[in-house]
Amino acid sequence: MWNQTSLAGKRVLVTAGGDGIGLEIAHAFAGAGSKILVCDIQPESLARLAKDLPDVHSCLADVSREKDVASMFELVDQRLGGLDVLVNNAGIAGPTGGVETLSLADWERTLAVNLTGQFLCIRQAVPRLRQGRAPSIINLASAAGHLGMAGRAPYSASKWGVVGLTKTLAIELGRDGIRVNAILPGAVDGPRIRSVIAAKAKALGKPEEEITRAYTDQAVLGRMVTARDIANMVLFAASDLAANVTGQELVVDGHTQSLN
Numbered sequence: 001m002w003n004q005t006s007l008a009g010k011r012v013l014v015t016a017g018g019d020g021i022g023l024e025i026a027h028a029f030a031g032a033g034s035k036i037l038v039c040d041i042q043p044e045s046l047a048r049l050a051k052d053l054p055d056v057h058s059c060l061a062d063v064s065r066e067k068d069v070a071s072m073f074e075l076v077d078q079r080l081g082g083l084d085v086l087v088n089n090a091g092i093a094g095p096t097g098g099v100e101t102l103s104l105a106d107w108e109r110t111l112a113v114n115l116t117g118q119f120l121c122i123r124q125a126v127p128r129l130r131q132g133r134a135p136s137i138i139n140l141a142s143a144a145g146h147l148g149m150a151g152r153a154p155y156s157a158s159k160w161g162v163v164g165l166t167k168t169l170a171i172e173l174g175r176d177g178i179r180v181n182a183i184l185p186g187a188v189d190g191p192r193i194r195s196v197i198a199a200k201a202k203a204l205g206k207p208e209e210e211i212t213r214a215y216t217d218q219a220v221l222g223r224m225v226t227a228r229d230i231a232n233m234v235l236f237a238a239s240d241l242a243a244n245v246t247g248q249e250l251v252v253d254g255h256t257q258s259l260n
């Protein structure tokens with residue numbers, strides 16, 4: 001289906017594409033015939049990626065480090081020859097606990113990866129996107145970027161920040177023809193959510209099954225979403241099918257009413 005859209009030949013950078021949702025996004029763009037560079041901080045994940053998707057370029061880069069991001073964009077120029085789509089996917093869960101129990105270091109690390117990392121990549125990407133074809137930026141936020149989430153203050157604050165950044169840049173860059181959208185996933189089934197659930201169960205002294213049930217019941221569809229659901233929305237947002245969609249919160253959460 002996606003090979004009927006405008007994605008073949010698009011030059012795409014996916015941050016944190018070695019595992020999880022980012023890996024699924026890389027697979028989806030590869031299936032659509034795009035040219036892709038992926039970064040990650042885990043060399044083992046990138047080695048696995050190189051085996052599975054030999055045409056995808058990759059590099060080690062921590063998006064919160066300005067130097068890493070600058071080197072990564074040099075590779076964008078060398079390997080992709082320009083940029084049409086930036087997918088700001090890197091984000092960490094951050095600590096779980098009541099606000100008075102959180103350390104400043106954990107607060108700062110969460111904001112550094114989830115929000116400053118997107119800023120650093122966007123700052124490098126924009127001059128390249130101005131030269132790109134139907135360019136767009138897609139920022140991974142979260143349902144916690146438009147709902148409160150008790151026990152996850154740094155994460156939720158960082159993701160509200162991502163939504164603010166997205167809406168602001170959509171206005172700032174609209175006249176340059178650069179679209180900017182945020183994707184807000186609900187709980188995505190996979191290893192990350194299981195470790196979040198385990199941390200929450202421990203913090204509240206409750207069984208993991210009870211927390212898992214709360215996570216599935218919080219969506220009106222009664223199930224978690226999948227990484228493939230998120231990749232589908234990323235591809236839609238990057239494609240010409242979304243040519244007049246910008247500044248939006250694209251929510252993929254089974255209509256989650258509140259976050260547990």
Ligand SMILES: NC(=O)c1ccc[n+]([C@@H]2O[C@H](COP(=O)([O-])OP(=O)(O)OC[C@H]3O[C@@H](n4cnc5c(N)ncnc54)[C@H](O)[C@@H]3O)[C@@H](O)[C@H]2O)c1
Pocket residue numbers: 015016017018019020021022039040041042045061062063064089090091092093113117140141142143184185186187188189190192193
């Ligand atoms: N999993 C969910 O339930 C969920 C829900 C809502 C939003 N999100 C968001 O989706 C995005 C992807 O989430 P995920 O669940 O795939 O994450 P994940 O924890 O599975 O991590 C994916 C990859 O990110 C890499 N990574 C971590 N820190 C990095 C950094 N500083 N620089 C570069 N790479 C880094 C890891 O090495 C890993 O390979 C994040 O922004 C996350 O906040 C996830």
